[in-house]
Structure formats: C-alpha cells, structure tokens
Amino acid sequence: MRTQVGIIGAGPSGLLLSHLLHLAGIDSVVIENRSRRYVEERVRAGLLEQGSVDTLAEAGVADRLRREGLAHHGIELRYDGTGHRIPLTELTGRTVTIYGQQEVVKDLIAARLAAGTVRGNPPVIFDAADVAVHDVTSGSPRVTFTRDGVAQSLDCDFIGGCDGFHGICRPAIPDLAVFERVYPFAWLGILSRSRPVSEELIYARHRDGFALATMRSNSISRLYLQCAPDEDPALWPDARIWDELHRRLGCGSELEEGEIFQKGVTPMRSFVCETMRHGRLFLAGDAAHIVPPTGAKGMNLAIADIRVLARGLERFYRRQDTGLLDRYAEICLRRIWKGQRFSWWMTSMLHRFDGADPFEHRVQVAELDYVCTSTAAMTTLAENYVGLPFEV
Known part of the structure; x- marks a missing residue:
C-alpha cells in the first residue's frame, strides 16, 4: 500500500488530521488497532473550546454538533457552601460547548468513510494488530501491521503519531525530552x-x-x-x-x-513530551501530552496540534516549504504549556x-x-x- 501520510490512531487527532488533509487534496490512511465500535463508544472528554468548535465547523463536520451540542456561557465555582458564577461569554465574547469526544469521533469517522477509497486504499483501517513504524528518519517511512492474520505494509511520506498516551509512536522515538507530574x-x-x-x-x-x-x-x-x-x-x-x-x-x-x-x-497526570517530531514522524494529541481534566484542555490541545500539523503538511505539498513543519513542536508547545499551567492551577486550587x-x-x-x-x-x-x- 502507498499513501502520502500514514496516520496511527483513529481518535479525534488522527481522524481530524486525515479529514483536513483530504480537504486539502492530500491522501492519507488511518490505522487503528481497535474496532470501529470500540472507538465510537469510548467515553472521554466532553467540552469543546470555541476555537475547537470553529475548527470542526470549518472542516464541515459540525452539523450534528450544532444541533446537539450544549453551548455554555458560564461556569460556577463553589466553596464554603456558596456558589459563584464566572460569566465566560460576558468576559470574553466566547462560549464552550458540551459535546462528547465519542460524538466527535463518530462524526469524523462518518466523514472519512464517506470520502471512499483513494487509489484503492480505505480511509480508515480498524482492527490492525502488531502496528509498528519504520525508517522514520528517511525520506520513505513506512507502517507495518497485520489484519485478519495477513501482514501488510503502508509506505508513505510522513507519519502522524496520533495513537494516544499508550501508543507505539512515542516509544519509537529515542532520547525523548519528557516532563511529568502525577x-x-x-x-x-x-x-x-x-x-x-x-x-x-x-x-x-x-x-x-x-x-x-x-x-x-x-x-x-x-x-x-x-x-x-x-x-x-x-x-x-x-x-x-x-x-x-x-x-x-x-x-x-x-x-x-x-x-x-x-x-x-x-x-x-500532567505529561509533556517536547520531542514532538523525529524525522518524518510527528506526535500529536495524547501521544505527546496529557493534562488533568480539571481545565478541560485535553481534546482541545489535540485539535490545536492538528491545525498546525495539517497546515504544515499542506504547505509542504503545495510549495515544498518545510518551514511550518520545522516549527511544529515550537508552535504547539507554547499552547501546550499554557494549557498545562491552567490545568495545574485549576487542579491545585x-x-x-x-x-x-x-x-x-x-x-x-x-x-x-x-x-x-x-x-x-x-x-x-x-x-x-x-x-x-x-x-x-
């Protein structure tokens, strides 16, 4: 098999990356070791920042989100038995929206499958076993896996490591710069x-x-x-x-x-892997960072990573310009550490x-x-x- 971008993981990061690349005319294949039913029913975070909602809307996958999502204009902090409202919209002009991560995943899977096969490749491969990445520092990285007992190989130009905290992509990178608090x-x-x-x-x-x-x-x-x-x-x-x-x-x-x-x-847990790129392997989302859920930043930071990575890949294929890809980690980490700071502060307080x-x-x-x-x-x-x- 051959594609332009191989993506490991059919969570929000991997699916959104694949969809944004598709909109830019770039081919990709998402490889997931779980079943479609499992990833669609896996309950995770459920709060989307305004920018995340806007990103999904711009990508054309927010119709159901707009119908079923619950827009919130404030939150309440309670202590010593008394509640105090923080008027988010009044203070910022923006809202947050309650919409489960599994619902975002369902919408993105539907969009990817609706796109159909490209050059004979399915957009998403579920139930892949023994997934591994190879030759990521070369110009021709590849992904190997087995499905239904048959060994397969996917050749590509780049690999998106979107397979979560316990995935195989981060451990494939040597000499990681990691920061953690449990x-x-x-x-x-x-x-x-x-x-x-x-x-x-x-x-x-x-x-x-x-x-x-x-x-x-x-x-x-x-x-x-x-x-x-x-x-x-x-x-x-x-x-x-x-x-x-x-x-x-x-x-x-x-x-x-x-x-x-x-x-x-x-x-x-708070976790940041500052080594978000190794050759042509790029980490995004939970593969690179975890935040305590108090600040509601996990899925939102993942979406922010993908915005940068997708635009960097688009610039590469359109202009052979690697500038944004070269700055990928630098740009993402500025936002990641601000998200970590906020989540740590809310948790500590x-x-x-x-x-x-x-x-x-x-x-x-x-x-x-x-x-x-x-x-x-x-x-x-x-x-x-x-x-x-x-x-x-």
Missing part, C-alpha cells in the same frame, strides 16, 4: 440517567475533596468525586456516591438521582491535598475568593477556559 488523587466518575444539576458546570471545593457536576445531554449527567488514585469503584455503591455528591456539591433536591450506568476512576495544613486550606479559599470577586482574575480564568487564540 497527582496524589484521582476522579471517580459516573454517568447517570438524570437531569443535570445545573445548565452550567459546577466545580466544587470541599474539605473532603473536589466534586464536579457536568453533563453529556439534557438527560445524562456526568459527575465526579475526588478519590484516591488506587480507588476501587466496587467500594462505591450507588447510595454512597449520591450521598457524597450531595454533601460536596451542597445540592438539595436539584441533584436528581438516576440510574448509574457507567462508573470508573480517572488518574490525574480546587482539590484537597493529603497532608495539607490549615494554612494551605485558607490559601486555597483566599485564591478562590480572589478569583470570584476580581474582574481581572475572573477574566484570566475565562480567557483560558474558553480557549486562547490560535497562532496565525
């Missing part, structure tokens, strides 16, 4: 068939730990509780979860208790740290009080939350 807590998350607590997200700081109330739709709530990193979800029966949510969120009857149909623990003394508790409360009473501080939070401007 937090001493995690989130116990549930999906519930219940009306959301509020029309906007609620971030709650409580002496016993953080809580977050968000949603996937007007009838599905997404709720989180801070817990130990090695927490066993089996020790959290439904009644205990609802009791703890009522207490930490400070909610009364507005917290509707519905059927909990998904439960899991999400670890909290809202969570209970084991061993924290009364002084640290009061500093956290003072920080929240300042953010919720200063227009300048609220604007700083709002600007980061709705998404910083893309680089031209």
Whole structure:
C-alpha cells in the first residue's frame, strides 16, 4: 500500500488530521488497532473550546454538533457552601460547548468513510494488530501491521503519531525530552440517567475533596468525586456516591438521582513530551501530552496540534516549504504549556491535598475568593477556559 501520510490512531487527532488533509487534496490512511465500535463508544472528554468548535465547523463536520451540542456561557465555582458564577461569554465574547469526544469521533469517522477509497486504499483501517513504524528518519517511512492474520505494509511520506498516551509512536522515538507530574488523587466518575444539576458546570471545593457536576445531554449527567488514585469503584455503591455528591456539591433536591450506568476512576497526570517530531514522524494529541481534566484542555490541545500539523503538511505539498513543519513542536508547545499551567492551577486550587495544613486550606479559599470577586482574575480564568487564540 502507498499513501502520502500514514496516520496511527483513529481518535479525534488522527481522524481530524486525515479529514483536513483530504480537504486539502492530500491522501492519507488511518490505522487503528481497535474496532470501529470500540472507538465510537469510548467515553472521554466532553467540552469543546470555541476555537475547537470553529475548527470542526470549518472542516464541515459540525452539523450534528450544532444541533446537539450544549453551548455554555458560564461556569460556577463553589466553596464554603456558596456558589459563584464566572460569566465566560460576558468576559470574553466566547462560549464552550458540551459535546462528547465519542460524538466527535463518530462524526469524523462518518466523514472519512464517506470520502471512499483513494487509489484503492480505505480511509480508515480498524482492527490492525502488531502496528509498528519504520525508517522514520528517511525520506520513505513506512507502517507495518497485520489484519485478519495477513501482514501488510503502508509506505508513505510522513507519519502522524496520533495513537494516544499508550501508543507505539512515542516509544519509537529515542532520547525523548519528557516532563511529568502525577497527582496524589484521582476522579471517580459516573454517568447517570438524570437531569443535570445545573445548565452550567459546577466545580466544587470541599474539605473532603473536589466534586464536579457536568453533563453529556439534557438527560445524562456526568459527575465526579475526588478519590484516591488506587480507588476501587466496587467500594462505591450507588447510595454512597449520591450521598457524597450531595454533601460536596451542597445540592438539595436539584441533584436528581438516576440510574448509574457507567462508573470508573480517572488518574490525574500532567505529561509533556517536547520531542514532538523525529524525522518524518510527528506526535500529536495524547501521544505527546496529557493534562488533568480539571481545565478541560485535553481534546482541545489535540485539535490545536492538528491545525498546525495539517497546515504544515499542506504547505509542504503545495510549495515544498518545510518551514511550518520545522516549527511544529515550537508552535504547539507554547499552547501546550499554557494549557498545562491552567490545568495545574485549576487542579491545585480546587482539590484537597493529603497532608495539607490549615494554612494551605485558607490559601486555597483566599485564591478562590480572589478569583470570584476580581474582574481581572475572573477574566484570566475565562480567557483560558474558553480557549486562547490560535497562532496565525
């Protein structure tokens, strides 16, 4: 098989890269080791910055997002039993939109499959095993894999490493420059068939730990509780979860208790691999960086990476100009580290740290009080939350 760009991973990064390249007349093949059903049902982040929504709209894959996404104009911070609204749109003129990552994936897969085969190649290959990249520092890298027990090889000009934190692309790069912080807590998350607590997200700081109330739709709530990193979800029966949510969120009857149909623990980690390029292999999205979910930056940073990479590849094929590809990591990392800073700040301000003394508790409360009473501080939070401007 032969294509111009081989892409590893059918998550938002890989699929969006493939679609943007298709719109620019550049051929690609996406190789995914999971089934189509698995990647379409894999529940991940669900908040899109204004710039991410605009990017998907410009790419022609936002029709369902526009119909079903929930636009939000503010968020609420709760501490000491009192809620304080941060008016995002009033402060920035921009919104955020609740739309599950798996829904973005469904839309992109539909768009890629609708494009059909190019030179006999399918746009996406699912259920690929033993995926490996080769000769990435040469002018002719390739991807090998097996499907249905048959060994195959894909020759290409470039490889997009969009296969997530546990993928094969990053380990294929020697001498990585890696920065990491693992937090001493995690989130116990549930999906519930219940009306959301509020029309906007609620971030709650409580002496016993953080809580977050968000949603996937007007009838599905997404709720989180801070817990130990090695927490066993089996020790959290439904009644205990609802009791703890009522207490930490400070909610009364507005917290509707519905059927909990998904439960899991999400670890909290900050990770940046500054080696985002090796020869003709480019890392993007979770393959290069992970943020704690407090700042809602994961999928949005991935989309920002892909904007730069797609334009760099387009410039190469149109003009044989490698300037943007050569600056890919430099441009992306400026935004990535700002996203890391914001996510770290939100996490530090809202969570209970084991061993924290009364002084640290009061500093956290003072920080929240300042953010919720200063227009300048609220604007700083709002600007980061709705998404910083893309680089031209």
